[in-house]
Amino acid sequence: MLIIDNTFKPLRRPMPCWQLLGSWLGGGFVVKHWLNGGGAAESGSRGGAGVNGTRVVDHAARVLKELGVREVFGITGGSIMGFFDALALEDFEIYMFRHEQGAAHAADAYGRIKGKPGVALATSGPGATNLVTGIANAYFDSAPMLAITGQVPTAVFGRDAFQETDIVGVTAPITKFNYQIKRAEETGPALRTAYRLAYEGRPGPTLVDFPRDIQLKHYVPSDEHAYLPIDFSKYVPPKPDIKAVRKAARLLVSALRPVILVGNGVYWSGAWTQVLRIAEILQAPIVTTLPGKNAVPSDHPLVMGPAGMHGRLEADAALANADVVLAVGTRFSDRTVGRFSPELAEKKIIHIDSDPSEIGKNVTPEVGIVADAKAALNALLRELPSVTRRDSKFVEWLLEIRRRYEAAMERWARRMRKFAPWKVLKAIREVAPKNTIAVTGVGSHQMWAEQHWDVYIPGTWLTSAGLGTMGFCIPAAIGAKVAARDRPVICIDGDGSFQMTMNNLALIRDYNLPITIVIFDNRALMLVKHWQIYLYDRRIVATEYSPRPDFTKIAEAYDIEAVRPSDLGEVRKWVDWSIRSREPLVMIIDIDNNEDLVLPWVKPGDWLTNAVKPPGLEDLELVYPEAKQYLAPIPQAS
Amino acid sequence: MREIRVYGLYELEIEAWNGIDALMRISNMARRAKLSYQTLNATFEPGKLRVRITALGDGFETRWLAAKLEKMPEVYRVEARLLKPLEAETY
Ligand SMILES: Cc1ncc(C[n+]2csc(CCOP(=O)(O)OP(=O)(O)O)c2C)c(N)n1
Ligand SMILES: [Mg+2]
DSSP: OOOOSTTOOOSOOOOOHHHHTTOEETTOOOOOOOOOSSSSOOOGGGTSOOOSSOBHHHHHHHHHHHTTOOEEEEOOOTTTHHHHHHHHHTTOEEEEOSSHHHHHHHHHHHHHHHSSOEEEEEOTTHHHHHTHHHHHHHHHTTOOEEEEEEEOOGGGTTTTOTTOOOHHHHHGGGOSEEEEOOSGGGHHHHHHHHHHHHHSSSOOEEEEEEEHHHHTSBOOOOSEESSOSOOGGGGSOOOOOHHHHHHHHHHHHHOSSEEEEEOTHHHHHTOHHHHHHHHHHHTOOEEEOTGGGGGSOTTSTTEEEEOSTTOOHHHHHHHHHOSEEEEESOOOOHHHHSOOTTTGGGSEEEEEESOGGGTTTSSOOSEEEESOHHHHHHHHHHHSOSOOOOOSHHHHHHHHHHHHHHHHHHHHHHHOSSOOHHHHHHHHHHHSOTTOEEEEOSSHHHHHHHHHOOOOSTTOEEOOOSSOOTTOHHHHHHHHHHHTTTSOEEEEEEHHHHHHHGGGGHHHHHTTOOOEEEEEEOSBOHHHHHHHHHHSTTOOOSOBOOSOSOHHHHHHHTTOEEEOOSSHHHHHHHHHHHHHTTOOEEEEEEOOTTTOOOOSBOOTTOOGGGOBOOTTOTTOOOSOHHHHHHHSOOOOOO | OOOOOOEEEEEEEEEESSHHHHHHHHHHHHHTSOOEEEEEEEEEETTEEEEEEEEEEEHHHHHHHHHHHHTSTTEEEEEEEEEEEOOGGGO
């Protein structure tokens, strides 16, 4: 790999500009002339509500249609209504959100399910700034979405015009690409480019800012560039370096306890079959990151689940006792490994990622492979023997930890005054079909779901991992349902998270989007209260709620059935009813905020084997006996 | 891949498209690298922005920034080089 000296050249050859500018769409546009029944159509260029189909916005709508977009999420306003008008004329389904943040989360979730960007629209100023949290969320979880914002007319740029915000400046650090259209003929190229960039390579959000005067100009495209002068070839990941792959294979074969750490990059690359195959050959346990839970089936015998701050005990133990870690499609967050040194630094790490800036960012690997995960793992499979002679003692030890862990959780559940959150999740999982898409809010309920919700089919787990955005669940579940109307969608939410975006419940009846919402109602910002209990000497500050609002009344206001089950049987019955009858449901689960402590838990900055364990497991040892011998100081010769 | 970490004065040369907006996005990215910036020169030609940055810091950080910049859609070319190795204590 790269050694820093005075000649290093980062990674890519320059691309000649003539190649970038070379793609033209020679006269390929058919411009429809709309003769609407509403009397004389006023030309858009004069700023009125002309509907003659030759405005820039009409062209923009047709470009989106050519890209395959049929649904958009958003809220209109003075600077974007012209575009809404054109979208309606082109028969787009416009989902009217009640807050732009919701539209952005919906577009993010839609993108994660479809693999193609969801589109969120907002007007200039407050509409655009309301999108910001949702855009940041998509950025930190590498989700494909396209935001299109209205902007004040170019003539008043920089004059602090009404609802002017420099949204390109605001979103620069949280978008993969953003662009302000300054001329009519840039509209098509800008939209195509932003759409494509949102999913090409490592996905991410893009934004196009669309000034009002340009939107309404008369425009007949001819000789329009297909794209802005962007070098898309840089998003084709390089082929895996065979020398590095061979070195990785040697390390894995000679490892005592190899472990595979899976991030969500494995899902985007469609590489889970390869991961499972390698695990089987090596008899290597698989652990995941929080988003990487989406990438492998939880019921595979070698999948130990997520490791890290709120990981499962057997997964923490697996990662902690590995001597070689094969990390695929993960950025190595501190949330997954607790801390980077000294323990992690002692392991031999093989890091595969399509983004070169991720390799070596947080840990220095023994082998770094910049490549698409699937291509790299296929290359690795070619280098590995078809079987290795490794005994299953390590895996059996981990499975014994799992058995003790599950038994302890059962005992703990019996002592709880109200619902045990993990028992509720398991009960729901029993009745929810395997292809159910689970979406979460952010907080303790999310962490319970991380530990106890089984993902059977990759791509069915949507959570806000990188940004940790409370309020993600409801709008993301709506976006997921729009993307997959034939599949059940369950939103596992917290009472605090729910209150942040519950206004978007209106869309459920408006557009017939029957999702099942489960609110873990502990009347607290529990994850923060948890930290207060452990790290702030039990000083409870601003984390406990009053009984307001009554969630059943909120649900009723939106014409949605609300229930408060009294036992797990009722939980199963209502979820089953909601899914089978395709009826939306708000199910409120009473949880005691003095008991709702998500354990195991690795304190920030602590190492995985020091996890605070659930009651009854205090004596459970997470250091593998052989690893202990291995790490023991060598006795000095007397 | 055990990296040799060299502290020193580094130079980054960047070619990009999209004028001052690209310069803003490049600067945003540069702000996230743990480098101490010495100079930044930008020239705007039709269709091309050229930026030259010099910064004191760790080669690893420079490499991270170069890789991040290189992944930006509007960036055509990035080159980074060590101009002068320095003792870490010097700064
Ligand atoms: C928008 C936002 N604000 C604040 C936080 C900090 N935070 C993280 S978890 C949490 C509590 C979440 O409460 P709730 O949704 O009720 O879930 P619980 O932890 O109670 O299960 C808070 C305030 C955040 N992640 N996101
Ligand atoms: Mg709560």
